[in-house]
Amino acid sequence: xxxxPTPPVRPTVNDNSPSLLGRRLPSLAATAVVGVVFVAVLGLxxxxxxxxxxxxxxxxxxxxxxxxxxxxxxxxxxxxxLSPIPAVIITAAISIVIVAITRRFRVALSFAVVVAVxxxxxxxxxxxxxxxxxxxxxxxxxxxxxxxxxxxxxGHLVFVVAVVVAAVFLARPGAWRAFALTAGTIFxxxxxxxxxxxxxxxxxxxxxSMLWSxxxxxxxxALCARVILHxxxxxxxx
Numbered sequence: 062x063x064x065x066p067t068p069p070v071r072p073t074v075n076d077n078s079p080s081l082l083g084r085r086l087p088s089l090a091a092t093a094v095v096g097v098v099f100v101a102v103l104g105l106x107x108x109x110x111x112x113x114x115x116x117x118x119x120x121x122x123x124x125x126x127x128x129x130x131x132x133x134x135x136x137x138x139x140x141x142x143l144s145p146i147p148a149v150i151i152t153a154a155i156s157i158v159i160v161a162i163t164r165r166f167r168v169a170l171s172f173a174v175v176v177a178v179x180x181x182x183x184x185x186x187x188x189x190x191x192x193x194x195x196x197x198x199x200x201x202x203x204x205x206x207x208x209x210x211x212x213x214x215x216g217h218l219v220f221v222v223a224v225v226v227a228a229v230f231l232a233r234p235g236a237w238r239a240f241a242l243t244a245g246t247i248f249x250x251x252x253x254x255x256x257x258x259x260x261x262x263x264x265x266x267x268x269x270s271m272l273w274s275x276x277x278x279x280x281x282x283a284l285c286a287r288v289i290l291h292x293x294x295x296x297x298x299x
Contacts, residue, residue, distance in 0.1 A: 086287075097276060103265065117263035121263050124257045125203070128201075143221065151224075153173070156173045171290055175285055179219070187211045187212075187214060192266070195212070200260040215256055218270035225241070226282065228241040229245065230278075230286075
């Protein structure tokens with residue numbers, strides 16, 4: 062009895078494949094440019110022309126009234142944990158965990174590169190815009206050690222969203238990716254709320270930070286897929 066030939070199976074392509082991302086590279090680059098330009102224009106608007114200044118001051122002062130008791134301790138703790146040096150340590154630690162789980166150094170390297178290349182350039186814009194922090198004298202519960210660097214955008218939040226973008230990029234499609242996106246979104250909103258409650262950032266700082274990372278991050282992911290990963294299969298662990 063002869064066995065009928067098996068019909069050819071059409072190969073599926075993971076959304077993270079270098080070939081697919083390569084075809085999308087121009088659109089991702091355009092999105093990144095538009096996002097960065099929009100953030101820069103917004104920064105100039107709020108610093109040079111007082112755009113949304115009344116809203117920013119009012120919201121900052123209102124949210125800062127919550128900066129007391131247990132909530133104040135939590136929000137201040139989040140700010141400290143996500144400061145630049147701890148953020149570098151967090152990135153390195155996650156990269157080590159990725160290597161331990163996947164046994165793939167390139168996956169860990171891709172994670173670190175996506176986070177770093179998305180996060181660090183925002184510091185240049187921060188220096189150029191040079192927006193002062195919320196006025197501590199106008200806050201009911203000012204931060205214990207009010208930061209002295211510029212306010213726009215928030216490096217803390219750019220970092221957090223960059224980590225989320227990298228996690229979603231590397232997660233296996235399906236439940237893992239959905240979990241990374243859902244948990245990352247929730248944590249991003251928590252950190253954004255904490256920064257405003259602490260009185261260290263205005264709402265427009267927070268918005269600009271998220272927009273920066275979701276605009277720049279996917280382009281960096283595409284470049285990592287092409288340059289570092291060189292693969293068309295899911296990269297995360299089962």
